[in-house]
Amino acid sequence: MKLFNKSLILLACLINAACSNADKENTEIVSYANDSHSYAKPSEAIAKHLSLDIVVDFDKKIVSGIADYTIENNGGNEIIFDTKNLIIHKATVDGKDVSFSLGADNPILGQPLSIPINNDSKLVSIKYETTDKTEALQFLNPQQTADKKFPFLLTQGQAILTRTWIPIQDSPQIRLTYSANVKVPKDLLAIMSAENPKAKNENGKYHFEMRQAISPYLIALAVGDLVYKEISPRTGVYAERSMIEKVHYEFADMEKMVKAAEALYGKYAWDQFDVVVLPPSFPFGGMENPRLTFATPTVIAGDRSLTSLIAHELAHSWSGNLVTNATWDDFWLNEGFTVYFEMRIMEALYGKEHANMLASIGRQDLTEEIEILKDKPEATRLKLNLKGKNPDDGMNSIAYDKGYLFLRTLEESVGRDKMDSFLKEYFNTNAFSTITTEKFISYLKNELLIKNNIEFNIDNWVYKAGVPNNAAQIQSDKFLIVEDAINDWKNGNIDENLLCESDWNIQQKIHFIRNIPIDISLEKFEALDNACGFTTAKNSYIAMVWYEQAIKHNYRKNAVDTQIESFLMNVGRRWYVSTLFKALVANNRIDEAKVLYQKARPNYHSVTVNTIDEMLGIN
Numbered sequence: 001m002k003l004f005n006k007s008l009i010l011l012a013c014l015i016n017a018a019c020s021n022a023d024k025e026n027t028e029i030v031s032y033a034n035d036s037h038s039y040a041k042p043s044e045a046i047a048k049h050l051s052l053d054i055v056v057d058f059d060k061k062i063v064s065g066i067a068d069y070t071i072e073n074n075g076g077n078e079i080i081f082d083t084k085n086l087i088i089h090k091a092t093v094d095g096k097d098v099s100f101s102l103g104a105d106n107p108i109l110g111q112p113l114s115i116p117i118n119n120d121s122k123l124v125s126i127k128y129e130t131t132d133k134t135e136a137l138q139f140l141n142p143q144q145t146a147d148k149k150f151p152f153l154l155t156q157g158q159a160i161l162t163r164t165w166i167p168i169q170d171s172p173q174i175r176l177t178y179s180a181n182v183k184v185p186k187d188l189l190a191i192m193s194a195e196n197p198k199a200k201n202e203n204g205k206y207h208f209e210m211r212q213a214i215s216p217y218l219i220a221l222a223v224g225d226l227v228y229k230e231i232s233p234r235t236g237v238y239a240e241r242s243m244i245e246k247v248h249y250e251f252a253d254m255e256k257m258v259k260a261a262e263a264l265y266g267k268y269a270w271d272q273f274d275v276v277v278l279p280p281s282f283p284f285g286g287m288e289n290p291r292l293t294f295a296t297p298t299v300i301a302g303d304r305s306l307t308s309l310i311a312h313e314l315a316h317s318w319s320g321n322l323v324t325n326a327t328w329d330d331f332w333l334n335e336g337f338t339v340y341f342e343m344r345i346m347e348a349l350y351g352k353e354h355a356n357m358l359a360s361i362g363r364q365d366l367t368e369e370i371e372i373l374k375d376k377p378e379a380t381r382l383k384l385n386l387k388g389k390n391p392d393d394g395m396n397s398i399a400y401d402k403g404y405l406f407l408r409t410l411e412e413s414v415g416r417d418k419m420d421s422f423l424k425e426y427f428n429t430n431a432f433s434t435i436t437t438e439k440f441i442s443y444l445k446n447e448l449l450i451k452n453n454i455e456f457n458i459d460n461w462v463y464k465a466g467v468p469n470n471a472a473q474i475q476s477d478k479f480l481i482v483e484d485a486i487n488d489w490k491n492g493n494i495d496e497n498l499l500c501e502s503d504w505n506i507q508q509k510i511h512f513i514r515n516i517p518i519d520i521s522l523e524k525f526e527a528l529d530n531a532c533g534f535t536t537a538k539n540s541y542i543a544m545v546w547y548e549q550a551i552k553h554n555y556r557k558n559a560v561d562t563q564i565e566s567f568l569m570n571v572g573r574r575w576y577v578s579t580l581f582k583a584l585v586a587n588n589r590i591d592e593a594k595v596l597y598q599k600a601r602p603n604y605h606s607v608t609v610n611t612i613d614e615m616l617g618i619n
């Protein structure tokens with residue numbers, strides 16, 4: 001389906017006798033993809049600008065206020081917004097009260113909010129408040145923060161959670177600009193995916209502007225005792241006081257990353273690139289909210305070893321935020337492109353071998369994901385069909401790592417120069433718009449393959465399960481060294497102390513731990529732990545993969561279970577948490593997992609809770 005179809009005539013013109021012939025000929029109309037995860041009917045009536053006026057109440061743990069929308073009516077007699085678990089107090093159209101209606105509640109989608117409008121309606125105003133069932137908002141008590149003095153609020157909008165804190169047309173293809181007035185307790189600073197304050201003010205009232213049209217899932221808010229430190233005039237970090245210096249050190253290469261990204265695919269479109277490091281319950285590694293990436297503190301390793309996360313979120317400033325998947329079935333267009341771009345930024349900064357190590361880890365993840373999905377092969381296609389499902393189901397290694405592998409294979413087929421000019425033009429041509437898989441394929445055929453007379457099995461990659469035979473081979477020389485060492489260790493040719501003294505980087509250590517042979521003896525496993533101290537590792541990634549192996553190997557020494565428990569109580573990053581619970585379940589420790597989960601669950605964001613609830617069969 002095409003997003004822009006110039007041959008169509010405005011629906012409004014068809015039903016409105018007053019519409020002139022000139023209008024019919026000159027109006028470019030937008031047609032929309034069918035998004036099964038939104039009730040909105042954008043071809044009838046669409047919101048173009050949101051003006052939000054809200055108060056954050058930490059005592060009641062709610063957000064309340066007014067969402068004003070400037071709308072464009074293309075002939076509808078109602079405008080439909082998505083809502084989920086919101087209380088709607090009142091709706092007005094151009095200042096006059098109207099009777100709105102809320103439709104049937106769907107457990108995934110929530111309820112449609114219909115507001116009657118007429119042909120010349122301009123401004124729709126909705127007074128509302130959130131409830132304790134909100135899935136986007138997470139209110140944290142001081143104990144859950146780094147400084148333990150003040151409460152904290154964070155939001156997570158992707159995929160369809162923005163509707164749980166703002167009534168909105170919550171489809172990625174409905175881009176809008178926004179401004180916001182946000183009132184918070186005066187000890188706290190509010191920041192959004194918009195132009196941001198650099199310091200607190202005295203009255204706790206903050207104003208925000210996002211002048212570029214973005215998808216609703218990218219509207220984000222964080223409130224806490226945050227401070228800012230600049231890295232370069234256009235990059236910087238927000239964090240709690242006790243974290244700010246560490247964060248500033250960790251992400252010192254941010255400006256270099258932006259320059260490298262611009263050199264590849266064109267100018268950074270969002271002026272400012274800041275990162276806020278959140279408390280550990282944040283459910284993702286990072287979230288690419290425009291101008292202000294949200295990040296987990298688990299990447300603050302002290303040695304800048306996990307900063308590919310920042311390259312990833314930065315890459316989303318092009319793939320995702322500038323050119324956006326039209327629906328969640330096209331999610332691979334956001335993530336596959338972003339992983340490809342991330343690897344190119346990492347290569348530009350730290351060399352090809354480093355990028356290949358990262359890509360190899362992703363390749364291994366992909367193999368594991370395909371194995372996990374072996375009874376649902378349709379879920380391993382790039383283009384998904386998530387109708388009736390939670391779009392979160394599509395957020396796995398297929399979109400990311402199979403998407404990457406597709407682009408890497410394409411690059412190897414067409415050559416890097418052609419690939420880069422194609423991608424640069426793709427971002428440029430489609431900037432600030434949304435794209436379906438079908439539109440991308442047609443663009444790829446026309447602009448790259450036919451022009452250069454190149455055959456490529458696109459349909460195989462996009463619409464078929466698994467990994468096609470022509471997939472690029474990813475090889476890392478540094479990982480080959482690790483694999484040799486594993487064999488030598490297994491055969492008794494080198495001992496654990498020697499292994500731990502090697503000058504491997506973090507990725508090599510990760511590769512080593514993830515590939516410890518399953519049949520290694522418990523004695524050797526323990527000797528390795530004693531020599532390397534993995535059970536008490538400070539690096540969260542090392543700790544997580546080691547705990548996974550400890551569970552798989554039924555290793556219970558060195559109080560590793562206590563460490564796992566404390567890790568799961570502290571960290572809410574879904575990837576980490578789900579990896580460990582999955583390992584416990586697979587190794588017949590589900591009862592133990594349930595007891596532990598009951599304790600940890602209140603610390604997790606709803607995104608993580610939903611995943612683990614389902615895994616452990618808890619409703």
Ligand SMILES: [Zn+2]
Nearest residue numbers: 312316335338
């Ligand atoms: Zn991403």
